[in-house]
Each structure stands twice: as structure tokens, then as C-alpha cells.
Amino acid sequence: QLQLQESGPGLVKPSETLSLSCTVSGASISGSRYYWGWIRQPPGKGLEWIASIYYSGSAQYNPSLKSRVTISVDTSKNQFSLKLSSVTAADTAVYYCATAFGSGPNDYWGQGTLVTVSS
Amino acid sequence: DIQMTQSPSSLSASLGDRVTITCRASQSISSSLNWYQQKPGKAPKLLIHAASSLQSGVPSRFSGSGSGTDFTLTISSLQPEDFATYYCQQSYSSPRTFGQGTKVEIK
Numbered sequence: 001q002l003q004l005q006e007s008g009p010g011l012v013k014p015s016e017t018l019s020l021s022c023t024v025s026g027a028s029i030s031g032s033r034y035y036w037g038w039i040r041q042p043p044g045k046g047l048e049w050i051a052s053i054y055y056s057g058s059a060q061y062n063p064s065l066k067s068r069v070t071i072s073v074d075t076s077k078n079q080f081s082l083k084l085s086s087v088t089a090a091d092t093a094v095y096y097c098a099t100a101f102g103s104g105p106n107d108y109w110g111q112g113t114l115v116t117v118s119s
Numbered sequence: 120d121i122q123m124t125q126s127p128s129s130l131s132a133s134l135g136d137r138v139t140i141t142c143r144a145s146q147s148i149s150s151s152l153n154w155y156q157q158k159p160g161k162a163p164k165l166l167i168h169a170a171s172s173l174q175s176g177v178p179s180r181f182s183g184s185g186s187g188t189d190f191t192l193t194i195s196s197l198q199p200e201d202f203a204t205y206y207c208q209q210s211y212s213s214p215r216t217f218g219q220g221t222k223v224e225i226k
Contacts, residue, residue, distance in 0.1 A: 047155075047163065047206055049215040062214040063120070096162055103210050105153035107174070109162035 002026040004097045004110035012091075012117050018084040022097030022110060023077070030055045030075040035100045038071065038082045040093040041112075048093075052100065053080060087117045121145050121209050125218035131226040138194040140221045142207035147187045151211035154183055154192045157220075158203045166205075167192065197223070 008020035022036070029036060037052030051071040053059040059071050070083040084091060094114050098106040122145035132138050142152065150170040155163035165174045167183035170190055180195040194201055202225055207218040 046219050047208075047217040049208075049217070052213075060213045064214075098162075100210065100215075103151065105165050105168040105174075105208070105210055106155075106163075106215075107165050107168075109164075112162050 002099065002108045004099070004108055006095060006097050006110045006113040008095075008113060008115070010114060010116060012087055012115060013119050014088055014117055015086055018082070018087050018091065018115055018117070020082045020095055020097075020113065020115070021079050022081070023079050025078070028075075029073055029078050029080065033101060035060075035102070036073065036080040037098055037100060037106070039096045039098055039106065039109075041096070042090075042093045050082065050084075050095075089117050091115070092117045120214055121148060121212060121216055123207055123209055123216050123218040125205075125207055125221050127221060128219065129222040129224060131224045132197050133226045134197055134199065136197045136226075138197055138201075138223060140192045140205055140207075140223075142185075142190045142192070142218050144188045144190075144209055144211075148209045148211035150186050151209055152183070152185065152190045153208045153210060154181075155206045155208065156201075156203045157206065163206060194223075 003025045005023045012018045035052040038050040051061045053071045068085045073080045094112040096112045097110040099108045124143045152170045154167040157163040171183045204220045204222045
């Protein structure tokens with residue numbers, strides 16, 4: 001059973017860079033055909049897809065965030081990561097890591113981690 | 120970006136009711152439409168993929184239909200554990216976009 005677990009600071013200061021990791025268990029990032037991605041949800045609001053990456057490094061980004069987002073894969077740790085730069089209060093959200101098989105749905109999700117942007 | 124519009128944004132229903140939620144895409148997405156259920160404090164759970172395919176383990180009272188731009192999620196007989204927020208999502212093109220959600224509450 002594939003499982004995902006987010007980790008990273010729960011508090012980030014405005015203008016700094018938010019950094020999160022997602023540890024994958026039950027599957028090898030480099031051995032599967034999954035896309036590995038990030039989705040966020042501001043408190044009380046809806047879901048926003050951020051980015052996804054294939055183990056080869058091929059990535060897709062939401063144009064609304066592309067200038068500030070970097071997604072990467074570390075196959076040696078079986079992890080993938082998200083960096084979001086120049087954060088503001090509007091980036092306060094629960095951040096989920098999730099998988100998708102090709103163009104299919106996001107079928108496995110982490111439990112989510114709340115990141116608050118505040119000084 | 121493809122815009123996804125759900126309706127209604129919320130509804131009140133009783134146990135045993137038949138509930139229908141609709142989702143409209145701003146352009147044709149073929150059958151690349153997924154439905155998720157989210158309960159407070161939890162990650163979304165996949166219910167339906169490819170517009171009408173029931174995810175393994177999901178009760179058969181949930182069903183999906185539609186293609187092109189118009190889609191429907193139906194709960195045939197509402198159960199206590201079904202009170203939640205439901206989201207549609209298109210996986211036809213990047214960026215994947217979600218509807219704004221439909222909150223199903225107890226009447």
C-alpha cells in the first residue's frame with residue numbers, strides 16, 4: 001500500500017521560502033509510473049493544484065505559481081520536495097502531497113501539513 | 120486554464136435522500152473528471168475517476184456520469200458518513216483544476 005507523509009516547518013516568515021518534503025513508502029519513486037505532486041488548501045477554502053513531477057525530473061507547474069515554485073525528486077531518499085519562494089499570508093494553507101498515475105486522478109494523498117506564513 | 124464550476128455550493132439533505140451534484144467544465148474534458156470526498160481535517164478521498172468509474176472500496180451508492188463539459192455525482196441514498204464536502208477535478212490538462220466544492224449538510 002502506497003503511503004505519503006509530508007514534513008517541514010509549520011511556520012514560515014513572509015518573504016521567505018517554504019520548503020516541504022514528502023516521503024514515499026510502499027513504492028519506489030524511480031520504479032513506478034506515478035507523477036508525484038503537491039496540492040494546497042487555504043483554511044476554509046478549496047483545493048489548488050500546485051505542481052507535479054515524474055521521477056525523470058519532468059515537471060509541470062500551475063502557471064499562477066510557476067515563478068515561485070520548484071518541485072524536485074530525491075530518488076536516494078524516496079522523497080520529493082516543494083519549494084515556494086517569497087511567501088505571503090496568502091500562501092497559508094494545508095499542503096498535501098499526492099500521486100497520480102499518468103493523466104489519472106490523484107489517488108493517494110498524504111495527511112497534509114499546515115503551513116502558516118506569519119512574522 | 121480549464122475552469123470547473125460546481126453546483127450547488129451547499130445543500131441540506133436527510134438520511135436516505137438522493138443527492139445530485141453537478142460540475143461543469145469551461146471546455147470539453149472528455150471523460151477526464153474525478154470526484155473527491157473531504158471530511159474536516161482529512162485529506163480528500165477519491166470516489167470516482169474517469170467520470171463514472173467507482174474507485175475500489177467506495178460504496179456503490181456513489182455514481183458518476185457525464186462527458187464533455189457536464190458531469191454529475193449522485194449519492195443514491197444518503198448515509199450519515201456521507202456528510203462532507205465534495206470536489207470535482209479535471210485531469211484532462213495541466214494545470215489540474217478543482218471545482219469550488221459542494222458541502223453536504225444534515226437537514
